[in-house]
Amino acid sequence: MPNPSFAPPKLKKGTLRVIPLGGLGEVGRNMTVYEINGKLLIVDCGVLFPEEHQPGVDLILPDMAMLKSRLDDIVGVVLTHGHEDHIGGVPYLLKRRGDIPIYGSKLTLALITAKLKEHRIKPVTVEVTEGDREVAGPFDLEFVAVNHSIPDALAVAIRTEAGMVIGTGDFKMDQLPLDGRLTDLRAFARLGEEGVDLFMTDSTNAEVPGFTPLEADIGPVIENVISKSKKKVVVASFSSHVHRVQMVLDAAVKNGRRVVLLGRSMVRNMGIAADLGYLTVPDGVLVDLKKSGDIPDHKLVYMSTGSQGEPMAVLSRMANQEHQIAIGEDDTIILASSLIPGNENKVYRVIDGLIKLGANVVHKGNAKVHVSGHAAAGELLYCYNIVQPKNVMPIHGEHRMLVANGKLAAQTGVPENRVIIGENGTVVDLKDGVARAVGQIDIGFVYVDGKSVGEVTEEDLKDRRTLAEEGFISVICVIEKQTGKIVSGPDIQTKGVAESEAVFDQVKPKILSALEDAIGNGTRDQRGLQQVMRRTIGRWVAQRLRRKAMIVPVIVEV
Structure with missing residues (x-):
């Protein structure tokens, strides 16, 4: 059960207040607000994708009600990486105040700038890279390279008068990353030596023992599946997974196939990645969908969106025979992604639909075609031992994941009373090396439904469920x-x-x-x-x- 709401005390000068507005108790809509001496810093502003019991909803935003009267106090938004669950809510924040500086890496800023262009917003951006330091009001920011399932991900160390906080963002510790960019454990160790007062760590894989497998292991499997496929191949993945698309391009070239990018976000994101040098596109491998009809099926690979069973995404429309690409006997479908909690039923329905059409469906359950982008328990233990934080607050995960992450911290010597298992709206104050939960504010769901934002209520969704059922x-x-x-x-x-x-x-x-x-x-x-x-x-x-x-x-x- 959620903690009952109780108002936090008035924030004293020189105390750092931390309030997660999303990402705790759920996988998505990650957003955390930091406050000290009357100024606010936001780290990430993402979206959550709706589940089946939320019919008609397009996106779910963090509850930004507490920011409504304090927009002028915001000194910046730090984006740790370019995934939708970390950047998708930015347009809805900037519609309230458009000149808030956005800090992020080159690829992250390119992705959010393209998204904001669709909302007719031109952002104020500050490009940073690992090792950079920036000052935003009373916040001294240092950026640290971390490895994730998208290039250019960053952790952020936030130095304040009250102490230092490190937010890892989403990360893992792939020791042979495709782009050669390791999680910078030396920087973590250096910051640990300086003294980390609060360590806020990715919890998504905290229940998974050991270490996340190498991304490099996936390429040969995808290439092998493509080499044995008799007809067309469709690979479904996240539209921002540059490394996975690179694997598909390379495997297609080795097997004499051309690649068609399907889905507006896939085409847009890979175009950005290629322009910035994060994606290497071999000459002649890409072909436009309109021209692919002249190429035999056994010479084609379609790279599509829809790996989470989204009803309007390319793969679902193929399964429902509503897409111009018809799936039939001996076609091969590769789902090169993991299942986001809550999406299982939708994905399995898509798999069933594709199999009924005669396709061979390859997924994580029957082949090694995906590895996670999140640190497993062994990697988290390494980080706790390296950083040796005074206080820990697990973030980014459902409640059981947060609890598992907290137990890992305690095993490495962090006192149990210094491990804060919070939820959205938990108010944590940091002062003199001690972090304490001091309040709980009501945090709701803000639904985007067509052009309306926040107008759909829980009662409306109840009515929709009643109508449907x-x-x-x-x-x-x-x-x-x-x-x-x-x-x-x-x-x-x-x-x-x-x-x-x-x-x-x-x-x-x-x-x-x-x-x-x-x-x-x-x-x-x-x-x-x-x-x-x-x-x-x-x-x-x-x-x-x-x-x-x-x-x-x-x-x-x-």
């Missing part, structure tokens, strides 16, 4: 205003409740009788009579049909 009933009666006489009705119309509306003939006399009794007892207002209709048909539907349909009663007065 239980159906809809409308009941209309016409009543003479002066006499209260029922002129016509009840007229009942339904959707998704029963095979035939004739079944509702049984309840019409009950509704009439209930209305007449209510009118006879003096009830004449529309709302009161509508409630009578709702209760009467609701009880009957629950008993007779075992359903809890949405009921919309209407009284028309004439």
